Amino acid sequence: MPHPTVAIVGRPNVGKSTLFNRLVGKRLALVDDRPGVTRDRREGDGKLLDLEFRVIDTAGFEDEDPASLPGRMRQQTEAAVREADVALFLIDAREGVTPLDEEIANWLRAEDAPVVIAVNKAEGRQGETGRLEAFSLGLGEPIAISAEHGEGVVDLFESLRPFIEREEVEEPEEDEESPDRPLHIAIVGRPNAGKSTLVNKMLGEERMITGPEAGITRDSIALDWEWPSPDGTLKKVRLVDTAGLRKRAKVEDKLERLSAMDTRRSIDMAEVVVLLLDATRGLEAQDLRIADQVIEEGRALVIALNKWDVAEHASSLFNGVKAALEEGLSQLKGVPVLTVSAITGKGIDQLLGAAFELRASWSRRVTTGELNRWFERAVEQNPPPAPGGKRIKLRYITQVKTRPPSFVVFGTRVDQLPESYRRYLLNSMRRDLELGPVPLRMTMRAPKNPFDR
Known part of the structure; x- marks a missing residue:
């Protein structure tokens, strides 16, 4: 059974996002003194004493x-x-009760959802005046709180408890290794590439605000969804729509900087990142910077060309983008490049199918036997160099973690191993062990010398 849901509403700049952050216990929502920072609705798991809710x-x-x-x-x-x-x-x-507060109260009375009224920023004597004034709205007894300082928590708890407290069914914890766990996928790109429109098309509803204005999305919004895959099964997905990333030198506004930091956190938390390009504008340097950041963070990457239904000279555009990626992302060859239309929905199933395949490679653990048989063959076919006439001996390899697959090679004089040889091992591993175009980590380690001291 899903948790009960609490929607925080009010006019701009009354502290909704500050209260949201306090209830979820994290700074998830962007907060600033100016009004109108929040645009899309953001959801999180809230907790108030022993009450748990969405x-x-x-x-x-x-x-x-x-x-x-x-x-x-x-x-x-x-x-x-x-x-x-x-x-x-x-x-x-x-500020007390304003005409807009009265309008909101009238609207809420016409809705089916029960209403709890809270008077925020109620620190000190001034707060009591605002609380008494709120009785005039006719929505029951107002609670005085301070979202910033955490005051009034007990009163808020008592007011929400009747609507939230019900028998909960324990949900099993998410297992990182389970193939049935939700795919965490973040959609990133430059402003106005169509990220929110694509998310809305996937969900089949106008969940995200869209429009011709660039940079509408500010917060990274995570949404749980089930994808009806072509094989007839419903696959769990956690979709994250993010704010557009512009070149850092062009970002002067504080809010845009905060949005960019939020997007980068979303990349860190994702398993697969879809970099959405605007096919009418082609590949730009900023796209390569974003792709490079995704790979550096060790996330699996898919490139999607959006607005393909209106793109001109489609074939040459596609080949040009692939060639530019091969040159610009030399550290990871073969990144999937797909075409989609956020307006018509064409290509979405292929995009999600590729994302699930990449997640499987990204989470793969190679058996010790298979790994060392490959390692012996790779070293035998192309032995490491001997700088200064002294041989570098590579003895064995082990996988230390997945997500992304990470390996440690043990040997002597490994600090002198050139980067080109390390790239040879990584490319050979991707090809022979069929790990696919996902980031791999490889570190070199020499055994401790007992005579060092």
């Missing part, structure tokens, strides 16, 4: 044209409340 951070509720960006943000907030078991309505104690 919590949704929503965009500030504004009375705007539905076609405008604030209007599209408001639609996401309305959808969150419709899905929630309880709406937590936040107002600002320092």
Whole structure:
């Protein structure tokens, strides 16, 4: 049974994201003094004393044209409340009840979800004035809290408990080695490449805010989903939509820097990263920088050319991108390059199929016997050099971890082994052991000399 859901709603800049971060126990949502930082709804696992629930951070509720960006943000907030078991309505104690607060209260009364009203920033005597004023909204007794300082937690607990406390079914812990575990996949790329549109097409709903404006997405939003694969089975996927990454020199705004850091954290946490390119613009230097970062972090990488349905000179474009990747990503040959259309959905099944295959290679453990038989053949076919006339002896290899596959080679004088020979071993391993185009780690280690001292 899934946990009950709490949706935090309110006008801009009342502290919704600060409260969300406190409830989930992490700085997941971006927080800034200016209003309108949050745009998409972000979900997380919340905990309040011994209550466990799903919590949704929503965009500030504004009375705007539905076609405008604030209007599209408001639609996401309305959808969150419709899905929630309880709406937590936040107002600002320092500013008191505003006309927009009254409008939100009227809207919430018309919804089916029960409402708990909390007065945030209620530190000191001023908070009590704001709390008393909130009675006028007619949504029950307001709770005074401070999301920033953690005050009012017990009162919030008592107010939410009737809507959250119910018999929970223990869910089995996720096993990293299980093939049935969700595939953690992050979709990254430059602004306006179509990342949110692609996520919406996968989910079959307008879950992410999209539009012609570049850089709409600010937070990295993780979404659990089941992919109906071509073999007829439902495969679990955790999709992460991220903010667009521009060249660092062009990033001057603090919020954009925070968004970029959030995207990089999402890359660190992913198993497979899809780098989405805009086929109408081709491959740019910034795309190669992002791809290089993904490989450096040891994540499996898929390149997807989006807007393929409107691309001109498709064949030469595809071949040009592949050639540029072969040259620009010399450390990892054969990265899959696929074509998709986020508008029509064409190519999505192939993209997810490739991602699951890459995850399997990325998680693979090679048996000790197979690994050392390959190692003996590789060293015999191409022995290591002998710098200064002294032979480098490579004795054996062992795999120390997976995700990505990581190996240690033991031998003498390994500190003098040239990088070219290490690349030879890695390329030979990928080919002969069929590890595929995933990042591999290989370190060299010499046995301790008992006479060193």
